[in-house]
Amino acid sequence: MDLDGLADRLERSADRVGPEVRKTVKQQARLLKAMIKWNASGRPGPNIITGDYFDSWKSVPFPVPDGGGAEIGTDRPQGRRLEFGFMNMYDSLGRFYQQPPFPHVEPAVNELSADYEAAFRQTLDQIFGGR
Secondary structure (H helix, E strand, O other): OOOOOHHHHHHHHHHHHHHHHHHHHHHHHHHHHHHHHHHOOOOOOOOOOOOHHHHOOEEEEEEEOOEEEEEEEOOOOHHHHHHHOEEEEEOOOOOEEEEOOOOOHHHHHHHHHHHHHHHHHHHHHHHHOOO
16 A cells, blocks of 8 residues: 555545535435335336326535535325335225225335445545545
C-alpha cells in the first residue's frame, strides 16, 4: 500500500463523500420507486384501475450530514390494504372486506437490497479508490 500522500488523498476524498452519497441515494430511491410501481401494475401485485394509486408514489430526497436520505411512499389510504391485505375486517364505515394481500413494496425492497449495497460499495470505491 502506497502511504505517500495518504493524508492529501483522504482530504480530497472527504469533500466528495456527501455529494456522491446523496447522488447514489437519489438514484437508488428512483429505482426503488420504479420497481414498486412496476410491481403495482398487475398481478401478483395490485391491478391498475384508475391510475390514482400508481401515480401517487413519490420519492422525496432529504439532506443529512455528509450524505442524504430519501422517503419513498404513497399518501393513499389503500396502500397498506393492498400490501398487507384486509381479510375479514370492517372499515371505519362498517363495510366488510375480504381483500387478500397484493405485495408490491416488500418484493421491490428485497430485490433491490443486493443492488443497493453494490451501488454504495461502488460509490465508496470511486471516492476512496481515487478513480
